[in-house]
Amino acid sequence: MTEPREQRPVTALRGVGDALAARLAVLGVETVQDLLFVLPTRYEDRTRVQPIGSLIAGGRAVVEGEVQLTEVVFRRRRQMLCRIADGSGFLTLRFFHFSSAQQQGLERGNRLRCFGEVRRGPMGLEIVHPEYRRIFDERSPLEESLTPVYPATEGVSQGKLRVLIVQALRELDSAGVRDWLPSAILAPLGLPPLREALRYVHQPPVDADLDELDAGKHPVQNRLAFEELLTHQVVMRRLRESVRTDAAWVLTDERALEARFISGLPYKLTCAQRRVLDEVGADLVRDRPMARLVQGDVGCGKTVVAAAAMARAVGSGRQAVLMAPTELLAEQHQRNLDAWFRPLGIPVVLVSGSQPARTRRSTLDAIASGEVRIAVGTHTLFQESMQFRELALVIVDEQHRFGVQQRLRLAEKGMASGRHPHQLIMTATPIPRTLAMTAYADLDVSIIDASPPGRKPVKTVVVAETRRSEVVARIDAACRNGRQAYWVCPLIEESEELQCQAAEETAAVLHEALPHLVVRLVHGRIKPREKDATMLAFKAGKIHLLVATTVIEVGVDVSNATLMVIENAERMGLAQLHQLRGRVGRGTCESSCVLLYRAPIGPLARARLNVIRDTNDGFEIARRDLELRGPGELLGTQQTGLSRMRVADLIRDANLLPRVQEAAEILLAQHPDRIAPLTTRWIGTDDRYGRIG
Ligand code: ADP
Ligand code: MG
Numbered sequence: 001m002t003e004p005r006e007q008r009p010v011t012a013l014r015g016v017g018d019a020l021a022a023r024l025a026v027l028g029v030e031t032v033q034d035l036l037f038v039l040p041t042r043y044e045d046r047t048r049v050q051p052i053g054s055l056i057a058g059g060r061a062v063v064e065g066e067v068q069l070t071e072v073v074f075r076r077r078r079q080m081l082c083r084i085a086d087g088s089g090f091l092t093l094r095f096f097h098f099s100s101a102q103q104q105g106l107e108r109g110n111r112l113r114c115f116g117e118v119r120r121g122p123m124g125l126e127i128v129h130p131e132y133r134r135i136f137d138e139r140s141p142l143e144e145s146l147t148p149v150y151p152a153t154e155g156v157s158q159g160k161l162r163v164l165i166v167q168a169l170r171e172l173d174s175a176g177v178r179d180w181l182p183s184a185i186l187a188p189l190g191l192p193p194l195r196e197a198l199r200y201v202h203q204p205p206v207d208a209d210l211d212e213l214d215a216g217k218h219p220v221q222n223r224l225a226f227e228e229l230l231t232h233q234v235v236m237r238r239l240r241e242s243v244r245t246d247a248a249w250v251l252t253d254e255r256a257l258e259a260r261f262i263s264g265l266p267y268k269l270t271c272a273q274r275r276v277l278d279e280v281g282a283d284l285v286r287d288r289p290m291a292r293l294v295q296g297d298v299g300c301g302k303t304v305v306a307a308a309a310m311a312r313a314v315g316s317g318r319q320a321v322l323m324a325p326t327e328l329l330a331e332q333h334q335r336n337l338d339a340w341f342r343p344l345g346i347p348v349v350l351v352s353g354s355q356p357a358r359t360r361r362s363t364l365d366a367i368a369s370g371e372v373r374i375a376v377g378t379h380t381l382f383q384e385s386m387q388f389r390e391l392a393l394v395i396v397d398e399q400h401r402f403g404v405q406q407r408l409r410l411a412e413k414g415m416a417s418g419r420h421p422h423q424l425i426m427t428a429t430p431i432p433r434t435l436a437m438t439a440y441a442d443l444d445v446s447i448i449d450a451s452p453p454g455r456k457p458v459k460t461v462v463v464a465e466t467r468r469s470e471v472v473a474r475i476d477a478a479c480r481n482g483r484q485a486y487w488v489c490p491l492i493e494e495s496e497e498l499q500c501q502a503a504e505e506t507a508a509v510l511h512e513a514l515p516h517l518v519v520r521l522v523h524g525r526i527k528p529r530e531k532d533a534t535m536l537a538f539k540a541g542k543i544h545l546l547v548a549t550t551v552i553e554v555g556v557d558v559s560n561a562t563l564m565v566i567e568n569a570e571r572m573g574l575a576q577l578h579q580l581r582g583r584v585g586r587g588t589c590e591s592s593c594v595l596l597y598r599a600p601i602g603p604l605a606r607a608r609l610n611v612i613r614d615t616n617d618g619f620e621i622a623r624r625d626l627e628l629r630g631p632g633e634l635l636g637t638q639q640t641g642l643s644r645m646r647v648a649d650l651i652r653d654a655n656l657l658p659r660v661q662e663a664a665e666i667l668l669a670q671h672p673d674r675i676a677p678l679t680t681r682w683i684g685t686d687d688r689y690g691r692i693g
Helices: 018-026 032-036 100-105 158-173 183-189 194-202 210-214 219-243 257-263 271-284 302-315 327-344 357-369 379-383 404-417 433-439 465-480 496-513 528-539 574-581 603-614 618-629 631-635 654-670 672-682
Strands: 042-044 060-075 077-085 090-095 111-121 124-128 131-134 147-149 291-296 319-324 348-351 374-378 391-397 422-427 444-448 459-464 484-488 519-522 545-548 561-566 592-597
Touching: 032 158, 042 210, 060 090, 090 111, 147 158, 158 194, 183 654, 194 219, 219 654, 219 672, 257 302, 257 327, 271 291, 271 302, 271 422, 271 444, 291 302, 302 319, 302 327, 302 391, 302 422, 319 327, 327 348, 327 374, 327 528, 348 357, 459 465, 459 603, 465 484, 465 496, 465 561, 465 592, 496 519, 496 545, 519 528, 561 574, 574 603, 574 618, 592 603, 603 618, 654 672
Parallel strands: 090 124, 291 422, 291 444, 319 374, 319 391, 348 374, 391 422, 459 592, 484 545, 484 561, 519 545, 561 592
Antiparallel strands: 042 147, 060 077, 060 111, 077 090, 111 124, 111 131
């Protein structure tokens, strides 16, 4: 066989010259096959004529009628109005661009068949710039299938695209497009064969479920999305395999430290924690580096899972390190971990930029000699020359603060011993699982999908700033009941100085309003030692109200704090609000959160605040966030490496993903030869995937 038919260039089709081919190339269409994978964004039903009298504004419809009057008028702009009637009612066709030939074609008495969007006009219902043609025979045929509407493309009209795709569909019959998915994958899923799916999606029958098609949920669309997702998955897995050929420590935990650590905890691990820990454990006993993301909503208890993994590393005679995004969090982690590990004879050290140089030096020496088994610090430390003896495990907390660069640099740290450390990345950044599996395709993903028992959802209210005094009264009441509260001041992006100043003023005002309460302040400009002391005092219950900037956004854990007020909540992102709110509701007491906003706010800001008010579920919030913003804004496409897909939509097609994973196994193991043609079909020659080869 010569060149496979799939690879035939578009110019093989009738009516495609070099000029059109160039414009199609902009769309990513180079071969005949590519054309078939340009899928409609929606459909129109042009299979039946609707009586004009039954039209409603907002719909699209085919109508037929006789021209009663055509006139050119000036109403702000020159325009042509044509009135048609069919006995059930009349309709105005409005044209802003028209030729005199067109005008002549619309003579009184001519019969027209029109299609377009019906809207309400000054003279009743109208269609602006309808598609229309004159008909001479009432039985002139209508469309037999639903009409596809393709993505708009510069220089390639809908009509042209439709004609080309109809041509390309004929190729299907001559075996021009191969179905690369083995029946071992397709059959159990009940998905249709490729040809059937393609034909249907371009030419759905009259009785097709339009709602299902428009929602992208039809089985034929699933079939195509599945193939695309599968292709991405296998390509990324291959990429990952090529990266993971390094050696890593096998952490068999001869000292059974993990089990001892867990049995020493004051509570039982949740099933979700247990499961994730098993997944992690299975990775750690392999001689290849783990690269696993642990995702879990705020407060679900990620820290203890990480600590158990660290126990395993130390129990295997190696070292572990935890990196936190802020000093505040590093200190908190060090305290928690030390309280857990010291009884087991393993002190946990903090490496901090604010330590006196001598202390720091000796800490670093103890890490380099292997005397220290567990260290905690911020990521900035890892940019310096920190040496380990046998670093086997790196935990990165709250990954969204770390760039990929930092992750890579960190991975190099352990290489002195000739082995890569295992990496465990913990994040509460609520991206839906489905997105995570793509965004972090270089990582395995584990999800802690339940919180410890007894937690009550945080009650959230949205309150105008003008009702501040009521909110202050609420703080008073909570603190009189022995509880504690946070007051979060807004982020002022232009200036940290201004932000701190605003927080200071707020603290002063609240102090005056609540003189009998202990009110303290933390923000970025306060000295670490002082900040530390304040946080400790808050944790110990010696402070009633903690006024803070968003420094407390991540990870702070004080379970007696049950009320949080967030100022100018309308200016914050949903993920950030959710993180902030996660500081309360950590104990068994009823907690609440007050979102203060400054009126007036627009409908979108309002909708966003309502999302936070209505749900406590981080993944649901992320989903709504995506709906309200679009995925690009969530993390920045570059940052996530999220690739735009042609058919699949990660959120909509979430339910397909577990099966995609399974199918990827089959394809990689049994049909590796099919990966290349699938890659060509779905990903093309994008050099991002150059390493796949
Ligand atoms: P996050 O996942 O947000 O980092 P943390 O690890 O800080 O959450 O845990 C939140 C709180 O829940 C901590 O006070 C922790 O001690 C507690 N916790 C964790 N696991 C459990 C559990 N299985 N049962 C009860 N409390 C738990
Ligand atoms: Mg945490």
